[in-house]
Amino acid sequence: MYYGGMMGYYMDPTWIFVIIGALLSMAASARVTSTFNKYSKVRSMSGMTGAEAAKRLLNSQGIYDVQVRPVSGRLSDHYDPRTKTVNLSDSVYDSTSVAAIGVAAHECGHAMQDNTGYVPLKLRGAIVPAANIGSQAALPIILLGFFISGAGSPLVNIGLILFSLAVLFQLVTLPVEFNASRRAVVLLGQVGILGDEELSHTRKVLGAAALTYVAALAATVLQLLRLVILFGGRRDND
Template sequence: MFFHPMDFLILIAFGLSIWAQFRVKGTFTRWSEVRVMSGMTGYDAARRMLDSNGLHDVPVEPVQGTLTDHYDPINRVVRLSEPVYYENSISAVSVACHEVGHAIQHQHSYPMLVLRHRMFPVVNFASGVAPFLLIAGFLFNAMNLVGVGIIFFSAAVAFQLVTLPVEFNASNRARELMISEGFITNEEERGVAKVLNAAALTYVAAALISLLELIKYIMIFTSNRD
C-alpha cells in the first residue's frame, strides 16, 4: 500500500498539480495588469453576458478572496472575487465570463453539468467515507473493505472526470461570447485563452492524480485477491 510503482506517476502528477497552481496564479496576476479596451469590469462583463442570454434574474455578487469565483447553481448566483468583480483587466473579464458560462450551461441543461449536479450528493458522501474504508481495509488486510472503498473512491474520480468537460465547455462558451459581443478584441483573445487554459489545467491535474490513485488501489486489490 505505502510503496507502489504507481507512486512514481502519482508523484509526477502531484508535481504537475503544484505547477498548475503556480501557473494559474502567475497568469492571473500577469493579465490583471492588462486592461481591456472595452473598459468593462468583471461585473460589467458578467452582467451584460447574463442579460444578453436572458438571465436577467441571475445576480452577480462580490465575494472575498482571490480566485474564489464560482457559479452557485442552487441559488442561481454568479459570485466573483473582489479583484475580478471590480477590475477591468483581461483576467477579470475572462474569469467573470467563464462563471457566466456555467450559468448558461444551467439555463440550457448542459448534459454534463446536469450529470455533475446529480452526482454531487452521492459523491459528497462517498468521498468522505472512501479514505476510511481504504485505510482500514489495508491495515487489517480486509480486502472486502478495500473493494467497497474502491467503489466509493471511483465515484469521486468519476465526478472529477465529468467536471473536465463542464469546465472546458464553460470556457469555450465564454470566449465565443466575449468576441461576438465585443467584450474583447481579437488581439485580446490571446490573453483570455492563457487565463482560461491555465485555470483548466488545475482541473486536469487534480483528475489525473485521483485517476492514478484509483488505478493503484485496483492493482493492489487485484494482486491481493489473487
C-alpha cells in the first residue's frame, strides 16, 4: 500500500506527478520568454512606451488614482491594489515595443478590474492570506499527522485541505488573468494605441503569458494528487 515502507516515499512512482508539473512550468516559462523576446523587437507604430500607454489607457477609463511606476527585474510587472500602482519592469516601462505595450495594458486590465469591483479579483485577494498559509503549512502538518497516527489521520486531512487552498487560488487566478488580457487587447484597439497587426502580436504575447498560469494550476493539482495518494488513504491497522 505504501510502496515498501518509508523508503517508498522517496522512490515511489508518484514522483512522475512532480516531474510532469515541473516540465509544464518550465515549458510555459520558456514559451513566454521566447515570445516576449521576439515581439520586444517589434516597435509599435505609435512610438508610445509601456508607461505612456498604461497612463493613456487608465485615463481613458476615468482612472486617475492609479500611478504607473517602474520596478526592477525582468517580467516582474504587476498591479498592486493596496497601493493602487501599475508596476512595470525595466523591459516594459521605457520600451516602445508591441510586447511591452501589451504587458503594460494587461496590468492596466487588473487596475480596471479593481476599479469596477470585478468579483474574481476580489475573491482572489480574499484567498491570498489563507492560500499562503496553506501552501507553507500543509506539508509539515501532513508529515506530523502521518508520523503520529499514520495515513488518513485528522492532521493529514487538515494538511490536505490547507494545500487545497493553493489549488483554489490558482483556479481563481485563471479568469482574473484571462479577463485582464481580454480587456487589454480590446482597449488597445479602441483607444488606437495599436493597429490590427500589432494587436495580433500582442495577443500572442499575452496568450503565452496565460499559459504560465495554466501550467501553475496543473502543477499544483498534480502535487495535491500526489499528496492524496501518499498520505490520504485509510489508516493501516496492520
